[in-house]
Amino acid sequence: MAKVKVGVAGYGVIGQRLADGVALQEDMELVGVADVAPTLSIRALRERGMPYALYTALPEKKGDLEAAGIPVSGTLEDLVQKVDVMLDATSAGVGAKNKELYTKYGKKAIFQGGEKNDVADVFFHGYANYEKGLDAQFLKLTSCNTTGLIRAVDCIDRKAGVEKVAITIIRRVADPGDYHRGLTNALQVDKAPSHQAVDLMTIMPHVNATGILVHTPVTHGHIITIVMTPKKDISADEALKYFDDHPRIRVVSLDEGFLGNASLFRYARDLGNPRGDMYEIALWKDTVVKSEGDIMFAINIPQESVTIPESIDGIRAVMGMQKDRIEATNTTNKYLGIGKWKDLS
Amino acid sequence: MAKVKVGVAGYGVIGQRLADGVALQEDMELVGVADVAPTLSIRALRERGMPYALYTALPEKKGDLEAAGIPVSGTLEDLVQKVDVMLDATSAGVGAKNKELYTKYGKKAIFQGGEKNDVADVFFHGYANYEKGLDAQFLKLTSCNTTGLIRAVDCIDRKAGVEKVAITIIRRVADPGDYHRGLTNALQVDKAPSHQAVDLMTIMPHVNATGILVHTPVTHGHIITIVMTPKKDISADEALKYFDDHPRIRVVSLDEGFLGNASLFRYARDLGNPRGDMYEIALWKDTVVKSEGDIMFAINIPQESVTIPESIDGIRAVMGMQKDRIEATNTTNKYLGIGKWKDLS
Amino acid sequence: MAKVKVGVAGYGVIGQRLADGVALQEDMELVGVADVAPTLSIRALRERGMPYALYTALPEKKGDLEAAGIPVSGTLEDLVQKVDVMLDATSAGVGAKNKELYTKYGKKAIFQGGEKNDVADVFFHGYANYEKGLDAQFLKLTSCNTTGLIRAVDCIDRKAGVEKVAITIIRRVADPGDYHRGLTNALQVDKAPSHQAVDLMTIMPHVNATGILVHTPVTHGHIITIVMTPKKDISADEALKYFDDHPRIRVVSLDEGFLGNASLFRYARDLGNPRGDMYEIALWKDTVVKSEGDIMFAINIPQESVTIPESIDGIRAVMGMQKDRIEATNTTNKYLGIGKWKDLS
């Protein structure tokens, strides 16, 4: 079977990881990536020897790239014509503009969470509503927090039903290496309900959700606490077992040394994972408590990489590569190496 | 009527504020404070001209204080004999030892939250269980987070009943000026349920409580999100009105400029409050949301000063100065200047 | 003698402190302050009972202030007409615009460090070039880092001469309560030489200066290390003695408990200083080292309040209140309570 041809627009924090993730899929071919300026990410691509061909999204700025010694293989429009599907990880708003190009050439595209919902036909999550993405032209992925959150809620929902959730998002305020945003010795509060709770209800309309988001001055990994009311009464241990069985959830404990979000980043670095990334969300065993019918627990969201698997699931859906949710996500997982470690336990 | 004579053991973050708070009570007399070494707080007391007499808790180390130019008025044992009640704000464990001295002279004492519960006859909160403290010899105050949390929960409980709460404590990890503890670019997770949830159930045994605590690298003000299930259905607006009527809760909004915990500290400084302290907890109007029967909201706990009013309430209880909860707390509030600002609204 | 009438434009971090500082000068009268919106600072002014009359700099926005319950006494133009001198602490660029108003009414004005140098006739420092400010119409104050730095350099220069300095500014990146700027887990480097080194040479043209500035994620107090080459060889102890004799330099030590910039903020709070402010720079005794002919040492700059005394010196200069540098600065110091604590040592 011919490999599905994929391009990536926007080679930033997410775009780089999408490119790496697609390159690992044996049934896909990464045709190239597009960006506009000699950013550090592009300079690193060059220092790595240009493993991915670079296309320019702003042909008039091509000279800036070449002046920095970076070879350019063509324009974004060239790239679009060569692929079956584009992953659009450009800055918020640019994706909507790029969509015109994708439409012009009748290509499929998957937008990241920063775009407005109406950029796409379907608001998509690989586990929660894979079927809705089948053969669609345009998908929008859930944001990093929502992607990880839905993994956990969908996991229990399929076992015991979920009536409602109330979430507290303890948000990392900036990515490592960001200087243009940041917070210093402050916790910042957002207007409630948080968009993640609202988005969860869009994807899982049978669940009632609300939530509060607080920004904190750290760079590695959001933490979300979730107060969940299952429809069927389950024990903390049952919940834990369901989580442990999910390929994209890593159950960890304080005793093992996972004391917080920084432990997970350190662990991923020590694993030798490229960039110290982790695709799984982590869930702390020691935080799972039951109070009356509610289950409360805390998860860690590796914001830079968590949406990569669900984005690749999206390619499988729009291209109809697998019709079945489990078959699709398992294929993505296999090529990304997700869940291998579970065999060790 | 003779003023009640009060001493403070431990002149650190809390002890200094207890001394200042007692000094403002017109029906109390601050006899003196006790400490052991020429800390910055003691050096500041000297630079201020010794408004409070200093007693030494370690007579053999008196020379260190005098070498730093700090006059010493006697020993902790001397101080105990001169007072009716001691406020013990020493480091965890020292209070239990000091208790022998208080027992020896038949004096009353109020311990701060760091001590174990069994140090005292009653685990005390000025609003939630004032009556239990009446005429007791030894009280232990709730910790800073628990004190503020109970204000909010008790406030609704007296209006609509509270069946259960699930809390997420976003904890500041160190006080301003701490170097011996700290956290850098990490969120640290504690084993659940948090002690604050357990403590709430000790004080309010009819409420079911659980919670998760996450430490964050900031110094000003814990933030707690609370998912509360009232017994009687109330709207978000009703909840807000009850909060707004509570003397020790300050309802604030993002629109006014209160964007997070740092805004409250800045505002208290701009008010000219000594040390930039605030006795009230703040509650963000913009975070109060209703989801099915639950009310969810976020509060700010000024950790350095929040327990001062309830500690003074404790003096009123153990000394029998007021028999009535409202009369007692209102008297404390009046002398501390709490709630005056509500008249402006 | 009639008091000098002073107005303050811009009631933010610096403006509030200028107003408080002027209000303490027995030979000055604070006529009022001007601002544009119901910021937290203005809301605090109201909660304090309007100790200072408020004028609006944007008459068309007066309604916003009144809607927040804040009484308005007139316009900035009204205020300018009532005063002898304006202290302009508005955001960068606004001062240059306000200057037209000051010029229209022939009033004197002193601008803060954020404005461009050409806004004023004289670039001013109370200790280093007081005489240049005498009877000038417009002064621009040095910025917070430069003000503190020049105190230390001028102090040695008047005793031993200073040939050159090389400074490293370890800059706090935001003020307490700031959310619009910040830095998270990063040190940010600026292009060298830093403007503070260049500004020092403008004020003290006989000194050669260079420097590097690094932004750090903290809110309280810049730290500057200074490598200074005196013209006359002096010992570390001699340098220390000169510093200790300077009214606006507070020599502190690690042994006393001053472990870093946060200790100084804590100490100022414990002193009961309004807002926890300190007017003095601190200099760590334990950092003063000599290497060949150079003296190296570290100072702390309390960025929110350090320029207040030199700004008030500026009023004395432009109004000719004192002709002599020492007489002027001593008068400022007396009313601000600076140096009193030195008598304790």
Add this chain to the structure above:
Amino acid sequence: MAKVKVGVAGYGVIGQRLADGVALQEDMELVGVADVAPTLSIRALRERGMPYALYTALPEKKGDLEAAGIPVSGTLEDLVQKVDVMLDATSAGVGAKNKELYTKYGKKAIFQGGEKNDVADVFFHGYANYEKGLDAQFLKLTSCNTTGLIRAVDCIDRKAGVEKVAITIIRRVADPGDYHRGLTNALQVDKAPSHQAVDLMTIMPHVNATGILVHTPVTHGHIITIVMTPKKDISADEALKYFDDHPRIRVVSLDEGFLGNASLFRYARDLGNPRGDMYEIALWKDTVVKSEGDIMFAINIPQESVTIPESIDGIRAVMGMQKDRIEATNTTNKYLGIGKWKDLS
């Protein structure tokens, strides 16, 4: 020629990187690593499939490792017998104890900077005093800051001579993933002169050095500013050229996007370097300034990985693998992939 057999004691932040670095040397064989408990690093080793054999330094605790599913190949004493040289990266003080074992079996060992100088015969730096390490039994490496600092100072010293340096170390306070130490919203000052300045004089006794160290709340990369007085007058451009020619110094600029220490960490991650590590120090072109005869500039020290190359140089020295400093360091560089990128420029 037989490969040199190397063991690593202590598989923490440094030990892991030493093991990885040695494994890359084609003329060395990594026999195994030793540690005591199932830390996260050891758990990661297991999840990676045990690429390195693990020996236990505490045989009585072997059960803890096995209980965590980690296979143990023997004891530290077993490991020592199998190797030619041990790299000791255990916690401070443990190395001195391990030395008894190394002595017992007549093995060579190289200790990291945390040990006391008298643990070894030679205090070593690959570039500055390689010859002293030749055929020695015990070396102690310079600490991370000193290693990077000496690269830069030695680089100029060999071209123009260096008379003196005055350094300001802006130190990251904790490594990513540390919770046991940390600093929150504070800059902490150490007693001067810093040990790094003193250590530099031990290695380079003809240079006069002093310095001040300030701890800052970040985790990635110390920054050091250096005021250097060369013996021979050189321009900033000449200095820059010398730095650029040094294999272990990476000259970067703000314009390229290297805005601070977090940019370098991000760039190393984007390069795909394991753990996001970088062996080179970075030097900001934009900070190199000349003032009278002095050259001032700022460098970045990647604290987790910077000592790895010089540690491997140490193996070459003690084993007499190369007699020449340049030949030895170039061989280390070749196998670590250092300097390859320079060909791109």
